[in-house]
Amino acid sequence: MPNAPWLHIVGIGEDGMDGLTPATRAVVEAADVIVGGERHHTLSVNPNAERLAWPSPFDAMISTLETLKNRRAVVLVTGDPLWFSVGARIGRSIPADQLVYHPQLSAFQLAAARMGWSLADVETLTVHGRPVEQMIAFIQPDQRLIVLTTGAETPAQIAKFLTDRGFGGSKMTVLAAMGGDREKRFDGIADSWSHDVPAFNTLAIDCVAAPDAALLPRVPGLADALFQSDGTMTKQEVRAATVAKLMPMRGALLWDIGTGCGSVAIEWMRAARYARAVGIEPRADRRALAAQNALALGAPKLEIIDGTVPAALDGLAPPDAVFIGGGLSHETFEAAWAALRPLGRLVANVVTLESEALLIELRKAHGGDLVKIQTHRADPIGKLTGWRPAMPVTQWSLIKR
Structure with missing residues (x-):
């Protein structure tokens, strides 16, 4: 047979x-x-x-x-x-x-049993053979994590990630050789972690946030100050609306055209398990910022491409979503739209009148939703406080059906 x-x-x-x-x-x-x-x-x-x-x-x-x-x-x-x-x-x-x-029995099941944790209430992660920075996106107050590690050095790396983000009081337990005669356990606190542990191990973390801890939720809308930027970036409130329209989904691929410091691509990757992103950016200084931000915020697999659109799109895997934050033109839209997979989402943000006119023209031809977003921030005016407006952003979004 x-x-x-x-x-x-x-x-x-x-x-x-x-x-x-x-x-x-x-x-x-x-x-x-x-x-x-x-x-x-x-x-x-x-x-x-x-x-x-x-x-x-x-x-x-x-x-x-x-x-x-x-x-x-x-x-x-x-x-x-x-x-x-x-x-x-x-x-x-x-x-x-x-x-x-x-x-x-998996290492996750054995570790949960050793810790007395309900596995249904734990985030299970692996950094084995993968960038350790991937776990950063899961550091949350009162969150319990079980992590398959890369080697003996991984617990100390993760302890530093926790400490740097105000979670130095988190409890850490390394479990090695579980289920055998050589089983070992090492307990400690992130900010004082000093154990030498076997190379093959599993790490359990009970996250404890200090009052000044960085809050990095996986829903979009991280504070602008968390990103290294030259000032050109999709700001917090507009970014939250943008990523919501892009609809991050498990394993889905985003093209971020004109990625700048990578803020939209990074939020996309943080928002759904195994979400992938390709950032296209012609400026080397901005590509460097995007790479730094990706590592610091738990999206180390962000792929960053040097190029201009639409030429840089040739040969890329078909995307599930496209964000055009820079470089909008008829040619860019047509290339992205043709490559977009069925049920794919496209979002374009612009701030100039000329680009807005192009969006209006494209909407007439293809449909979709056109909205204008403007935010105001409270700023000092002398001894008092007033509203200072940001530049309005015109956003066009549509789904390929």
Whole structure:
């Protein structure tokens, strides 16, 4: 039967074969070939199987696995193969009817049990093999986090992130080798964290905010002062309205045309899990600011491109949303609109009369909503206080249907 399952992806814990169900243990013991890391091979028992290490580069994994189709093949992973693990990557390339997953307790479940935390009330994150700065977006008062780390140095890096943002009193616990004879636990406080911990560990954080802590909600509308900027940026209130119209969604891609200091792209990425963004900006100084802001605010995967539109759009993956904050023209709109995926959202903000006239023309041809946004801030006028208006912003938004 050509599509019969031939590849078993087995989650294994620190207790090795003893922690497997009888059926899963039988699969491992009967395998012709076992693929995994050194640690996985040490934990499993099958003296007759051929042992393969993870290929290098790791991207060669799928082609390596496909050579095993006529053999009883097992891939060993840590914990649950489909929870921040390689099982999902394999499942995107090999048909589901050719795979069997054998889940084990995940590090998240074990850590929650050790901490006595309800997993439903915890944010579960991974920075394993990913930029550690990604977790910054989840630092919130009274939030509990469980983080799969990159290595022994990760808890100290995260302790610094917490301390720098006014969360130095947060409680941190590193759990290593959970479920095995070598299990260890290290407890401490972020602003005094000094433990040397094993490289393979899981970090639990109970966030505690000081009175002067930075408040960085994931809903759009971060304070302007949180961004490094040369003054040219989409301001807080307009940015909140803009990102709302762009509708961030899990895994969705934004093109931020004329990204400047990156404020809209960063808020987009913070607002939804795994949201992606490409910022196009011709000025090197502004690209540098956007890169700094992305790291500081928890969006380190922001891709920043040197170029002018519409030429810079060629070859980019089709977007789910497009923001035009600079460089608006007929050519830019037509290129972005053609590339935008069905149900994609496009938002353009302008401040000049000439650009406003163009938006009115485009709206006549394509429809959508046209609004004018103006904010006033209370500023001192001598010894008193008055309203100081900001430049009005004309915003055009529409959905591709």
